[in-house]
Amino acid sequence: MRVMVLGGDGFCGWPSALHLSAAGHDVTIVDSLVRREIDCELGVRSLTPIHEPAERLAAWREVSGHDIDLVGLDIAHEYDEFAELLAAVRPDTVVHFAEQRAAPYSMKSPRHKRYTVDNNINGTHNLLTAVVALGLDVHIVHLGTMGVYGYESVPVDLPEGYLTVSYPGRDGKMYSREILYPTQPGSVYHLTKSLDQLLFQFYARNDGVRITDLHQGIVWGTQTGETARDPRLINRFDYDGDFGTVLNRFLVEAAIGFPLTVHGTGGQTRAFININDSIRCIRMAVESGDTVCGAVRVMNQITETHRVADLARLVAGALGGEVHPVPNPRQEADENQLAARNDRLLALGLKPIPLDSCLLTAEADIARKYCDRVDTGRIPSRSYWNETRKSVVEEQEV
Amino acid sequence: MRVMVLGGDGFCGWPSALHLSAAGHDVTIVDSLVRREIDCELGVRSLTPIHEPAERLAAWREVSGHDIDLVGLDIAHEYDEFAELLAAVRPDTVVHFAEQRAAPYSMKSPRHKRYTVDNNINGTHNLLTAVVALGLDVHIVHLGTMGVYGYESVPVDLPEGYLTVSYPGRDGKMYSREILYPTQPGSVYHLTKSLDQLLFQFYARNDGVRITDLHQGIVWGTQTGETARDPRLINRFDYDGDFGTVLNRFLVEAAIGFPLTVHGTGGQTRAFININDSIRCIRMAVESGDTVCGAVRVMNQITETHRVADLARLVAGALGGEVHPVPNPRQEADENQLAARNDRLLALGLKPIPLDSCLLTAEADIARKYCDRVDTGRIPSRSYWNETRKSVVEEQEV
Numbered sequence: 001m002r003v004m005v006l007g008g009d010g011f012c013g014w015p016s017a018l019h020l021s022a023a024g025h026d027v028t029i030v031d032s033l034v035r036r037e038i039d040c041e042l043g044v045r046s047l048t049p050i051h052e053p054a055e056r057l058a059a060w061r062e063v064s065g066h067d068i069d070l071v072g073l074d075i076a077h078e079y080d081e082f083a084e085l086l087a088a089v090r091p092d093t094v095v096h097f098a099e100q101r102a103a104p105y106s107m108k109s110p111r112h113k114r115y116t117v118d119n120n121i122n123g124t125h126n127l128l129t130a131v132v133a134l135g136l137d138v139h140i141v142h143l144g145t146m147g148v149y150g151y152e153s154v155p156v157d158l159p160e161g162y163l164t165v166s167y168p169g170r171d172g173k174m175y176s177r178e179i180l181y182p183t184q185p186g187s188v189y190h191l192t193k194s195l196d197q198l199l200f201q202f203y204a205r206n207d208g209v210r211i212t213d214l215h216q217g218i219v220w221g222t223q224t225g226e227t228a229r230d231p232r233l234i235n236r237f238d239y240d241g242d243f244g245t246v247l248n249r250f251l252v253e254a255a256i257g258f259p260l261t262v263h264g265t266g267g268q269t270r271a272f273i274n275i276n277d278s279i280r281c282i283r284m285a286v287e288s289g290d291t292v293c294g295a296v297r298v299m300n301q302i303t304e305t306h307r308v309a310d311l312a313r314l315v316a317g318a319l320g321g322e323v324h325p326v327p328n329p330r331q332e333a334d335e336n337q338l339a340a341r342n343d344r345l346l347a348l349g350l351k352p353i354p355l356d357s358c359l360l361t362a363e364a365d366i367a368r369k370y371c372d373r374v375d376t377g378r379i380p381s382r383s384y385w386n387e388t389r390k391s392v393v394e395e396q397e398v
Numbered sequence: 399m400r401v402m403v404l405g406g407d408g409f410c411g412w413p414s415a416l417h418l419s420a421a422g423h424d425v426t427i428v429d430s431l432v433r434r435e436i437d438c439e440l441g442v443r444s445l446t447p448i449h450e451p452a453e454r455l456a457a458w459r460e461v462s463g464h465d466i467d468l469v470g471l472d473i474a475h476e477y478d479e480f481a482e483l484l485a486a487v488r489p490d491t492v493v494h495f496a497e498q499r500a501a502p503y504s505m506k507s508p509r510h511k512r513y514t515v516d517n518n519i520n521g522t523h524n525l526l527t528a529v530v531a532l533g534l535d536v537h538i539v540h541l542g543t544m545g546v547y548g549y550e551s552v553p554v555d556l557p558e559g560y561l562t563v564s565y566p567g568r569d570g571k572m573y574s575r576e577i578l579y580p581t582q583p584g585s586v587y588h589l590t591k592s593l594d595q596l597l598f599q600f601y602a603r604n605d606g607v608r609i610t611d612l613h614q615g616i617v618w619g620t621q622t623g624e625t626a627r628d629p630r631l632i633n634r635f636d637y638d639g640d641f642g643t644v645l646n647r648f649l650v651e652a653a654i655g656f657p658l659t660v661h662g663t664g665g666q667t668r669a670f671i672n673i674n675d676s677i678r679c680i681r682m683a684v685e686s687g688d689t690v691c692g693a694v695r696v697m698n699q700i701t702e703t704h705r706v707a708d709l710a711r712l713v714a715g716a717l718g719g720e721v722h723p724v725p726n727p728r729q730e731a732d733e734n735q736l737a738a739r740n741d742r743l744l745a746l747g748l749k750p751i752p753l754d755s756c757l758l759t760a761e762a763d764i765a766r767k768y769c770d771r772v773d774t775g776r777i778p779s780r781s782y783w784n785e786t787r788k789s790v791v792e793e794q795e796v
Contacts, residue, residue, distance in 0.1 A: 079512065110531040114477065117523045118516075121593070125515045133508040135785070154573040156565070165563035165577075167554070170737070175552040179563075179580035183596065191600045195519070195593045198581065202589045206729050207784050331604050339568070386605050387533070 002026045003286060004089055006075055006127070007097030008068075009053055010035050011236045012143065012219060012278060016095060018226035018233065019279040020286065021066045028089055030082070031098070032074035034119075038105070038243075044378045047237040047252060047370045048222060059232035076123035083130040086138075093286045094131075096142045098123050099192065103147070104329070104383035105242040106189035113188045120192035121199070128203040137210075139289030141282065142200070144215040145193045146271045146302060150184020151336035158340035161213065161298020186332055187385070200296045210292040212285045216278065217271030217302035220247035220355070222366050224276050235275070237366065239374065241381030246308060247272065249379065250315040251360065255367035256374055259324030260316055263381075266309025266325065267335030271302035274353040284348040299344040303352035311355075318357035319364050327396040331385035399423045401684060402487055404473055404525070405495030406466075407451055408433050409634045410541065410617060410676060414493060416624035416631065417677040418684065419464045426487055428480070429496070430472035432517075436503070436641075442776045445635040445650060445768045446620060457630035474521035481528040491684045492529075494540045496521050497590065501545070502727070502781035503640040504587035511586045518590035519597070526601045535608075537687030539680065540598070542613040543591045544669045544700060548582025549734035556738035559611065559696020584730055585783070598694045608690040610683045614676065615669030615700035618645035618753070620764050622674050633673070635764065637772065639779030644706055645670065647777065648713040649758070653765035654772055657722030658714055661779075664707025664723065665733030669700035672751040682746040697742040701750035709753075716755035717762050725791040729783035 008017040008029030021027045033053065039045050051059070053070050061067055075082045075098050086094075099120040100106060106116040124142070131138050149158050163181045166174045180201060183194040196213070203209040227235040238244045239252040250260045273281075281301045291297075306314075312323045328334075342350070353359070384390035406415040406427030419425045431451065437443050449457070455466050473480045473496050484492075497518040498504060504514040522540070529536055547556050561579045564572045578599060581592040594611070601607040625633040636642045637650040648658045671679075679699045689695075704712075710721045726732075740748070751757065782788035 079508075083508075110477075110481075110527045113527050114520070114523060117597075118520055121519050122512070122516055125512065129508045129511050132784075154565075154575060155567045155569060156573070157568050163565055165565045166572075167552070167561055167563045169553045170555050171553060174564075175554070177552060177580075182575075182577035182580070185596070185600060186604075188600070191596060194596050198583070198589060198592050198596070199515075202583060202586070206584075386530070 001092045001286065002089060004028045004030060004091040004094045005097065006030045006094060007099065008070070009033060010097055011238065013097040015224040015227050015235050015275060016097070016279045016282045017068060018060060019224065019283055021060065021068050022064060022226050023283055027068045028091070029068055029070040030073050030075065030085065031070065033072060034074070042240065042242060044240040044375060045373065047239050047367065047373055048234045049370070049373070050234060050236050051232045055232050059230045063229045075126055076119045079126045079130070082126060083134065086130050086136065087134050090136065091138055093139045093141060093289055094127065095282060095286065096124065096127060096140060100189065102243045103187035103189040104381045106187055107385055108242070108383045116188050116192055121195055124196050124199055128199060128209060131209055132203065132207045139210045139212065139292060141212045141285045142196065142214065144196065144213045145190060146215050146217050146300065146340065147190035148183045148185060148194045148197060148215060149181055150186065151333055151338065155337065158300065160300050160341055160344055161215070161296070186330070204294070204296045210289065212289070212292055212297045212299065214281065214285060214299055214301040217273045218245045218247065219273055219275050219278050220245065221275035221363055224279055240378040242383060246270070247311060250312055251363050251367045252374060253379065254315055254319040254321040255364050256371045256376065257321070258376065258379070259322045260312045261324055261326045261380065262309055262312050263326060263330065264328035265334050266307065266312060268308045268332065269305055269336055269338040270308065271305045271338060271340055272355060273301060273303045274359070277303055277350060277353050281345050281350060284345060284350065288348055300340050300342045301345060302340060302342050304355060305338050305340065315360060318360045326380070327393040329381050329384045329389050329393055331389055399490045399684065400487060402426045402428060402489040402492045403495065404428045404492060405497065406468070407431060408495055409636065411495040413622040413625050413633050413673060414495070414677045414680045415466060416458060417622065417681055419458065419466050420462060420624050421681055425466045426489070427466060427468040428471050428473065428483065429468065431470060432472070440638065440640060442638040442773060443771065445637050445765065445771055446632045447768070447771070448632060448634050449630045453630050457628045461627045473524055474517045477524045477528070480524060481532065484528050484534065485532050488534065489536055491537045491539060491687055492525065493680060493684065494522065494525060494538060498587065500641045501585035501587040502779045504585055505783055506640070506781045514586050514590055519593055522594045522597055526597060526607060529607055530601065530605045537608045537610065537690055539610045539683045540594065540612065542594065542611045543588060544613050544615050544698065544738065545588035546581045546583060546592045546595060546613060547579055548584065549731055549736065553735065556698065558698050558739055558742055559613070559694070602692070602694045608687065610687070610690055610695045610697065612679065612683060612697055612699040615671045616643045616645065617671055617673050617676050618643065619673035619761055622677055638776040640781060644668070645709060648710055649761050649765045650772060651777065652713055652717040652719040653762050654769045654774065655719070656774065656777070657720045658710045659722055659724045659778065660707055660710050661724060661728065662726035663732045664705065664710060666706045666730065667703055667734055667736040668706065669703045669736060669738055670753060671699060671701045672757070675701055675748065675751050679743050679748060682743060682748065686746055698738050698740045699743060700738060700740050702753060703736050703738065704753070713758060716758045724778070725794040727779050727782045727787055727791055729787055
């Protein structure tokens with residue numbers, strides 16, 4: 001299959017591109033490389049020493065014998081070039097990772113909020129418009145987020161994308177209808193993925209575009225079977241307050257002997273998935289594209305859920321370290337329940353890798369190996385969701 | 399009250415700005431004047447001879463004694479200037495009309511789709527971001543559309559923005575929750591107003607921004623008490639296939655002795671409101687801003703609903719003319735039911751102006767007065783919703 005991977009130089013995009021290439025697909029990466037620029041902007045770098053794109057691709061050719069093309073292009077702002085590329089490559093599948101993906105980064109300042117909305121919405125919409133204009137029969141696989149669902153007050157197992165609800169008609173009878181799950185995004189970043197859902201709904205209905213939206217949980221882990229084949233292929237590992245995700249932050253903190261910082265009570269329950277499962281899910285979504293028609297296919301790309309405080313205790317137990325609560329910069333509930341279905345990916349063959357202490361130890365080894373690259377000043381999140389959160393955090397820190 | 403009217407040079411914006419000024423509010427118009435450029439792009443002009451912005455404002459000063467400022471600025475792409483202006487004016491209310499508002503225009507080509515999404519989403523988001531960044535206590539009144547609701551299969555009176563639905567929890571019990579009405583937009587334009595709803599939901603929740611979203615029906619009529627005070631104040635009247643709305647198109651067709659063109663069976667039911675009611679609703683929304691807190695206030699800005707075929711017969715009966723079905727360029731149901739609540743604006747004092755033959759005759763007089771300005775080639779809509787609609791229309795026209 002010809003697969004175009006938008007955002008194929010990033011944390012999920014890179015190992016997915018390699019995994020698809022290893023599986024025999026003909027992969028073209030399209031990436032503006034803005035994520036590397038953001039490292040410069042923030043004055044931070046991946047814990048792992050990632051290599052330049054050209055070195056990565058040369059290394060992959062050496063170890064696998066497969067070629068991957070990389071086109072440097074901003075899909076949100078270079079529409080004509082992007083449409084030309086789509087017309088030339090005529091992919092069977094486009095995997096779309098090309099969005100700003102960090103909630104704290106999206107909340108840092110007016111500029112960051114505006115960048116996230118402009119980049120993510122125009123990028124997704126340019127893809128949809130170009131596919132329709134070119135009349136391509138292409139399957140779009142998009143990385144969404146579990147964050148579109150928000151955190152429910154109703155004790156429900158989150159379904160996959162859709163919810164059947166009842167409400168009274170004017171005749172007093174109850175009627176049922178299946179709707180997109182009502183979205184309650186908790187950051188500008190999550191908001192953009194909620195907006196994406198409506199873009200997808202419209203283009204699926206009006207133009208019959210075939211789309212899979214993968215609502216992914218928080219990814220943990222770094223290396224995959226493919227990225228571990230050569231040091232030049234090593235994957236990105238973010239630990240900073242903007243792009244670092246919670247479990248990876250705990251691993252770095254444990255590795256360098258820092259307290260494990262939990263936001264607030266740690267009562268937030270979140271969904272998780274290992275990077276190796278994530279890339280396999282992407283491949284399964286790509287390879288099952290023929291079955292997508294009509295409404296957007298939504299699949300929850302998760303394997304388990306944990307309370308953040310429990311995760312911290314698990315890491316502390318396996319690797320040593322103390323758990324240390326810090327004021328929460330985010331506007332969110334202190335505590336929530338979360339349970340979600342992942343039947344669709346299980347049916348496609350997902351065999352979840354459980355979060356256990358052996359794997360944590362292996363990940364901690366990576367963190368220890370590169371711990372001289374850690375800038376501890378960059379671990380705390382300094383993105384406040386609003387003025388109230390900022391004052392609360394500043395007061396508590398005094 | 400200090401009121402900033404974004405898009406205050408347009409069809410609804412201009413008479414609203416005058417009406418607010420006449421009511422004693424201190425009005426600043428912000429407008430990029432792109433709507434006048436689009437007339438040039440499409441090679442069409444308002445049926446009524448609208449005057450240059452400076453002439454309009456001078457005329458208003460002469461007849462009313464009130465000053466209105468006009469700032470030429472593109473809120474979607476000149477953020478810094480827009481934020482500076484907000485900081486200088488410090489409005490109590492911002493009325494937001496500054497969006498591309500024609501469904502057919504939004505569907506003409508990839509460029510038009512992309513322009514509509516980019517302009518409307520970035521414009522709305524820039525406003526929200528700036529208001530939060532500046533810490534302004536401002537009430538935003540936004541012109542939404544009834545089109546966000548889509549057309550229901552369930553016989554329901556469309557509520558105002560929210561719907562209480564029930565669904566089973568994991569314990570098998572039924573739970574109730576109030577959600578934003580599930581959106582089913584029918585064009586890229588309507589899609590952008592659905593996206594706006596999610597932007598508003600987020601900024602109301604995260605930052606406490608006070609917002610009223612007015613879901614307006616199709617506006618008919620041209621002149622208002624204020625615009626009729628001087629010929630230089632005359633309002634825009636669009637009759638072309640892109641910006642002309644259905645009733646105004648019928649009036650022009652009747653005035654020039656053309657058949658009244660109905661898309662398809664004319665079985666589409668739509669909601670309507672007279673321009674004079676529309677501007678009064680805007681004023682009522684502005685003046686009741688103190689009551690808005692917490693969730694976004696949504697009000698349906700409509701007064702009645704009609705089947706399009708019935709409207710055509712009503713106009714033909716009052717003014718003469720034949721009704722002529724033409725192939726429908728839009729991807730939409732041939733027939734739909736529509737009934738909607740408008741209790742909130744009624745409670746604020748709305749006294750609906752009914753669509754009757756006297757008013758139609760008065761509107762037809764305007765159409766007849768300027769009928770030498772009509773380019774009949776511009777009446778049909780040549781914007782096809784998708785390739786299927788295009789082929790169907792072309793086949794039927796052969």
